[in-house]
Amino acid sequence: MGxxxxxxxxxxxxxSDSVLIRFERGIRTPRLFQALGExxxxxxAIAAVTLTPGKRGTVVLRAVPRPGADPLMEAAAGQLKEAYDPYRLxxxxxxxxxxxxxxxxxxAMLPPEDQGPAERYLVQPPEAPMQFKAYDGKASFDGKSVAFRWFWTGASSAKxxxxxxAFAVSDLCGVEWRSSEVFEGHLRLIRRxxxxxxxxxxxxxxxxxxFGLxxxxxxxxxxxAAAVLAAVRSGGPSALPEGSSSVPAAGTTPGPRRDPADIADRIRHLGELHGAGLVTDEEYSAKKAELLAEL
Structure with a gap:
């Protein structure tokens, strides 16, 4: 059509074979759309097309995604608010x-009959590398592994x-995402x-x-979550843009040494946990030695 x-x-x-959706970057555009770009x-990947009345003198054209075709929608698992649905115009x-x-x-361009759930993802996932801050740590994904680095101000003593x-994609079998707009949102990696x-x-x-406010x-x-899920389901790492950096997986050579002030804060928090009886003497000594070794 063009x-x-x-x-x-x-x-x-x-x-002729697809719909290219280009999202605006205006101040009133939902931030999810701005992040997706296009x-x-x-x-x-489209199961059906609907046209329905909208709010405040509008109409809504929607392409109904085929189940299993889009890693973004599979990761969302029906939790997106209507205004954040990327398949609505x-x-x-x-x-x-x-x-x-x-x-x-x-x-008229869609397949003549319902094809059922897709056997593989048909819509490209967001590209790695990427990262974001959660309440208790920083999450990073380089296309090969997911890394969680804990914040001493928010992480539990168990963490x-x-x-x-650090989790290699090959060691995962799924992802569980719960929206930060509902109570106790989180991103959980499902291990094999x-x-x-x-x-x-x-x-x-x-x-x-x-997650938190x-x-x-x-x-x-x-x-x-969608990028990680797509990498897991593809059976291997997702494509990395040329020149991108990677997050080391467990057992690999460590990267640059960390900021001494950050290590000092971590040791201070570890001491608070030890003083409160939340970690044993042995755990305190071992973790402190581990942190000092990073200086």
């Missing part, structure tokens, strides 16, 4: 006739005992080792980071 239909916050460009949705009501035309044209974490049960509470799980916002943590 035509463009512009609405609020986005414009859809209709092509997304190419293959026609095979909101237009003024006076453009309903035009929107109906494009809806009919798009429907401090475990130490900073059945012999290592994961704590029920994310704040006690070294394979999870928890201003920490782990949707526009940062959801694309991160």
């Amino acid at each position: 035509d463009v239909l512009a609405g609020f916050h986005a414009a859809w460009e209709f092509e 997304r190419r949705i293959p026609l095979d 909101v237009l003024p009501a006076e453009r309903e006739t035009l929107a109906e035309y494009y809806a009919d044209e798009l429907r 401090w005992k475990a130490g900073d974490q 080792e059945a012999a290592v049960p994961q704590p029920a509470q994310p704040d006690q799980d070294p394979a999870a980071v928890v 201003g920490y782990g916002p949707v526009h940062e943590s959801l694309p991160f």
Whole structure:
């Protein structure tokens, strides 16, 4: 088709085999859309097309994603608010006739029958490397491994005992994302080792980071979760942009030494945990020696 239909916050460009969605970067555009930039949705990834009345004199054109086709929507697991749905195009009501035309044209291009859930991801995930700050730590993903570095001001004693974490994509089998806009949001990595049960509470799980007010916002943590999930499901690391840096996995050569002031803060917090009886003498000595070795 090659035509463009512009609405609020986005414009859809209709092509022979896909729909290219370009999101605006205006101040009123949801930050998730700004973070996504643009997304190419293959026609095979669309199950249906709807056109419904919207709020305040608008109509809504929506491409219904096929189950299993988009890692972003799979990671979201139905938790996105309507306004954050990247498959919705909101237009003024006076453009309903035009929107109906494009809806009919798009429907005619879709496969003639329901294809069921996709066997693999058809929509490209966000690209690594990426990172974000959660309440209790900083999460980083380089396409090969996920690293969690704990904040002494927010991490639980269980996470401090475990130490900073790094998980190779090959050691994971899934991702659990809970929106920061609901109570106790978090990002949890699901490990393959059945012999290592994961704590029920994310704040006690070294394979999870928890969110809070201003920490782990949707526009940062959801694309991160989608990128990790796509790498896990592909059976290997996701593509890394040329020149990008990587986060070392467990057992690899460590990177540059950390800031001495940061190490001092960590040792101070470790001493507070020891004084409160939350870590044993042996755990305190071992962790302190580990931190000092990073100087």
